[in-house]
Amino acid sequence: xxxxxxxxxxxLAVLVxxxxxxxxxxxxxxxxxxxxxxxxxxxxxxxxAGCASCHASPVGGKRAKGDDKLLLGGGLELDTPYGIFRAxxxxxxxxxxxxxxxxxxxxxxxxxxxxxxxxxxxxxxPYASYAKMRTEDVMDLRAYLDTIPPVAGKIADHTLGFPWxxxxxxxxxxxxxxxxxxxxxxxxxxxxLEHGRDLVEGAGHxxxxxxxxxxxxxxxxxxxxxGAPNPEGRGRIPNITxxxxxxxxxxxxxxxxxxxxxxxxxxxxxxxxxxxxxxNMAELxxxxxxxxxxxxxxxxxxxxx
Amino acid sequence: MSNLNNLRFLLLTATMAIASCxxxxxxxxxxxxxxxxxDPRHVRHELMEDVGKAAKPVGKMLKGETEYDAAIIMxxxxxxxxxxxxxxxxxxxxxxxxxxTEAAPAIWEDRAxxxxxxxxxxxxxxxxxxxxxxxxxxxxxxxxxxFQTCKGCHDNYRIED
Numbered sequence: 001x002x003x004x005x006x007x008x009x010x011x012l013a014v015l016v017x018x019x020x021x022x023x024x025x026x027x028x029x030x031x032x033x034x035x036x037x038x039x040x041x042x043x044x045x046x047x048x049a050g051c052a053s054c055h056a057s058p059v060g061g062k063r064a065k066g067d068d069k070l071l072l073g074g075g076l077e078l079d080t081p082y083g084i085f086r087a088x089x090x091x092x093x094x095x096x097x098x099x100x101x102x103x104x105x106x107x108x109x110x111x112x113x114x115x116x117x118x119x120x121x122x123x124x125x126p127y128a129s130y131a132k133m134r135t136e137d138v139m140d141l142r143a144y145l146d147t148i149p150p151v152a153g154k155i156a157d158h159t160l161g162f163p164w165x166x167x168x169x170x171x172x173x174x175x176x177x178x179x180x181x182x183x184x185x186x187x188x189x190x191x192x193l194e195h196g197r198d199l200v201e202g203a204g205h206x207x208x209x210x211x212x213x214x215x216x217x218x219x220x221x222x223x224x225x226x227g228a229p230n231p232e233g234r235g236r237i238p239n240i241t242x243x244x245x246x247x248x249x250x251x252x253x254x255x256x257x258x259x260x261x262x263x264x265x266x267x268x269x270x271x272x273x274x275x276x277x278x279x280n281m282a283e284l285x286x287x288x289x290x291x292x293x294x295x296x297x298x299x300x301x302x303x304x305x
Numbered sequence: 306m307s308n309l310n311n312l313r314f315l316l317l318t319a320t321m322a323i324a325s326c327x328x329x330x331x332x333x334x335x336x337x338x339x340x341x342x343x344d345p346r347h348v349r350h351e352l353m354e355d356v357g358k359a360a361k362p363v364g365k366m367l368k369g370e371t372e373y374d375a376a377i378i379m380x381x382x383x384x385x386x387x388x389x390x391x392x393x394x395x396x397x398x399x400x401x402x403x404x405x406t407e408a409a410p411a412i413w414e415d416r417a418x419x420x421x422x423x424x425x426x427x428x429x430x431x432x433x434x435x436x437x438x439x440x441x442x443x444x445x446x447x448x449x450x451x452f453q454t455c456k457g458c459h460d461n462y463r464i465e466d
Binding site: 261266269271272 | 455
């Protein structure tokens, strides 16, 4: 092998090592915020974050209702172009759920998309939104999840096509799309808007459905909340910015009332996958819903496509 | 050559056939519009629109956005009652799809459940009619529950477009 050949081999080796290092899962290091996790406060976060909508075990093939929403044994299947994702058991069951996770492991899962065994989670688990939550809220959520019933039974792993089976590649996705920084800047003096932003951009993960995605499946923040194709097939998820034709003339009070009652200003009722979301939002406080409404009225208007 | 002639003949007859069909369509245009208006998919949609229109002023009152007016409440209750008596018959076999219907297959798979959901709505309306609420506070407890029955039925028997 000549000198050029050796140089190429060394360069390649460096590249491989660099790629390996770049795709290394990066958990949070250092200390958690100085905060005593509070279960009642976490219950609000639980509804805002919609955990039950994916993780509550379906009952007779239908989504769980009432108290069954607190049985987080998983099992819901998301049929996507990448393959079938299965929501895991996140009940406090020690073997089958997340009962024996430490607080830092839970925070890493929610905000860095990293499992306790250091594997990357797929972004079907909306940690790209949860990354924007206040870590104190995530800790409260964990405290609440410890109070609900443990459910036995492990859920089978996802069934995905190649190359989506290569979890390491998710690192590249994360480098590009995972950030704790807020999407819309609001005046820090406006506590209502900040609170609404926390709920919409973070726990509520509204952008996951209402914002279109680029070819790599990341949210196109330039069209934040501007509506997107329905991942479940028919129709579109509506544009909920002040530029959306369906919701532009909704007042903040209309939005808050819709989230509370499920009625649009024309007294049609909420439909499709939004039914479960609205029922979760109804569990929040009026202050929360008013803040969400104020934030939605303040985001940049996106024109309908 | 004869093949080409055959082809020409075929094309000509096909064109004439299509032309005569569309002419027949034109002549039937008026009756077609009538049959559309009678179509259960159309009628049930219009009735549901009426239900929503009747709900709007009541909702505004219950929210305290407008002044309480018992006459408006009673008129809306009457609209809902009328519709609740007709709507169940407007989902016959053969009207499962088409015309952008949002009716869910569950209506035909679980007719008993669907009928029960409608009668639940009607019972709530009749209870409010009997109570004839004179004040906003009374309306909140008697008319309020009717609103819950809308969503209960839509969740199970309507699909989102």
